[in-house]
Amino acid sequence: MQLHADYLSGSSESGVVLTNDLSIVILRYGRVGLQYGGGCMMAGFPSSKYTRRDFLARLGTAAAGLAVAPRVLGQEPETARTNVLLITVDDMNFDSAGVTGCKIPGITPSIDKLAAQGMRFEHAHVTSAVCQPSRSVLMTGRYPHRNGAMGFEPIDPSVPTLQESLREAGYLNGIMAKVGHLAPQAKFCWDTVVGANDLGQGRDPALFYSHSKAFFEQAKAAGKPFFLMANSQDPHRPFPGSDGEANRKAAGLPEVSRTYKPEEVPVPGFLPDGIPDIRVELAQYFAGVHRCDEAVGQVLRALKEAGLEENTIVFFLSDNGMSFPYAKTNCYRSSTATPMIVRWPGKIKPNTVNRHDFVSGIDFMPTVLDVFGMQMLEGMDGRSFLPLLKGKRQGGRDKVFTFFTETSAKNKYPMRCVRTEKFSYIFNAWADGQTIFRNEPQSGLTFKAMQTAAEHDDAIAERVKFFLFRTKEEFYDLEADPCEMENLINAEEHKATIQKMRRELLEMMVSTKDPLLEVFKKQAG
Numbered sequence: 001m002q003l004h005a006d007y008l009s010g011s012s013e014s015g016v017v018l019t020n021d022l023s024i025v026i027l028r029y030g031r032v033g034l035q036y037g038g039g040c041m042m043a044g045f046p047s048s049k050y051t052r053r054d055f056l057a058r059l060g061t062a063a064a065g066l067a068v069a070p071r072v073l074g075q076e077p078e079t080a081r082t083n084v085l086l087i088t089v090d091d092m093n094f095d096s097a098g099v100t101g102c103k104i105p106g107i108t109p110s111i112d113k114l115a116a117q118g119m120r121f122e123h124a125h126v127t128s129a130v131c132q133p134s135r136s137v138l139m140t141g142r143y144p145h146r147n148g149a150m151g152f153e154p155i156d157p158s159v160p161t162l163q164e165s166l167r168e169a170g171y172l173n174g175i176m177a178k179v180g181h182l183a184p185q186a187k188f189c190w191d192t193v194v195g196a197n198d199l200g201q202g203r204d205p206a207l208f209y210s211h212s213k214a215f216f217e218q219a220k221a222a223g224k225p226f227f228l229m230a231n232s233q234d235p236h237r238p239f240p241g242s243d244g245e246a247n248r249k250a251a252g253l254p255e256v257s258r259t260y261k262p263e264e265v266p267v268p269g270f271l272p273d274g275i276p277d278i279r280v281e282l283a284q285y286f287a288g289v290h291r292c293d294e295a296v297g298q299v300l301r302a303l304k305e306a307g308l309e310e311n312t313i314v315f316f317l318s319d320n321g322m323s324f325p326y327a328k329t330n331c332y333r334s335s336t337a338t339p340m341i342v343r344w345p346g347k348i349k350p351n352t353v354n355r356h357d358f359v360s361g362i363d364f365m366p367t368v369l370d371v372f373g374m375q376m377l378e379g380m381d382g383r384s385f386l387p388l389l390k391g392k393r394q395g396g397r398d399k400v401f402t403f404f405t406e407t408s409a410k411n412k413y414p415m416r417c418v419r420t421e422k423f424s425y426i427f428n429a430w431a432d433g434q435t436i437f438r439n440e441p442q443s444g445l446t447f448k449a450m451q452t453a454a455e456h457d458d459a460i461a462e463r464v465k466f467f468l469f470r471t472k473e474e475f476y477d478l479e480a481d482p483c484e485m486e487n488l489i490n491a492e493e494h495k496a497t498i499q500k501m502r503r504e505l506l507e508m509m510v511s512t513k514d515p516l517l518e519v520f521k522k523q524a525g
């Protein structure tokens, strides 16, 4: 950093050896960490040769970024810095934490404690219920079709990322696990990368502690504010104790500290109860939930021990719902609802719950930019919910749009959804009566057990058949049917509401140039 400041002030000739290749200056400036994660091209600064005069002249384009981070120039006291810690968990359902309603005693003490220290949102949703699209939305503020990562693809290189803005402003960018789910890596400017292999397959709480502690100390030593994305890979499949996990044990997966009996765990309302194998698999899932909570707790412990708790805004969320039928990789409530918590000491009133405002994945990047007073970028679909964090009101927070396009195996099942507090409307472009839905949440015990039970239970048979084939449109009354079991798309009494929601979806698709627009116009209604 000193190198950078000296260079700007023109004093670099006195004792500091500098190259005139700007990209090298910037890369050196950012190269602080456990492992350098790849190059990051600053906007307007291609990696050709530049003189110091060129550098200063071109600095104008980046001046806003530097101006909002005067600490880069050493003009702001250490205590005034704000860091961002984003902790994500992988495939945890919104209601699997104690604070969000799970009745298993002590299932998520760390998440519960974080909620008691901050603000929790009851209507937070990710934008797409699968890893890479969900995470790419967070870091671009754009819907999947507007950032390029509709499935397991890299974002469009022309789309600006949050990490690029932060890099420009002098922040240290770090990531732990799930690294490949933000691509191409050069667009995400990681100064520090801790791969899943160094974190017990992204699931070892003790390694999350030691590596996050090292990152915080590195940021302090570098004199930089930071953005750290700490990603637990629990409770993603393979669940602890499952056959799938046994096959991967040699790869460094840690043991769980707690296991659950099938009779101890709740069965979500969208799955049938009374089937032994479903409870067996849910018990495995909840062992993963508890372990992800331990990872959350260890990262927060490291933050506190580093003395950075007061100056760090912490965001917590799950990147999508649980990997069971009718949740992950769909557009149901349990697909995208996420137990979002934000803690910011002295700024956010502790132990508050926002029960009505809808916030979603597209809002994360603009909110972080707003927290830092940084310039909003053009082209983002989301908007800052900082006013809500400060206890103020904000209009237009009555719905979210959610998306699904393709599986990790590249099978396309395009869906769109508009969701309010009272109703949800889902459009399944792929549902043609022939195409069969096949995806990861059907692996393991639960879906097989449903298929077996379907042989002698008509209600379960109907649920299995509907899941496999769906229908073009779905509509649910969430007050009467929060688990979205009864499709009311043909209900006369909801006709006006359904039309209104179709119109809202259409308007979003038109305004964002959704590639599914023409299909929707032809097939909906």
Ligand SMILES: [Ca+2]
Pocket (backbone or CB within 6 Å): 090, 091, 130, 131, 236, 319, 320
């Ligand atoms: Ca996930």
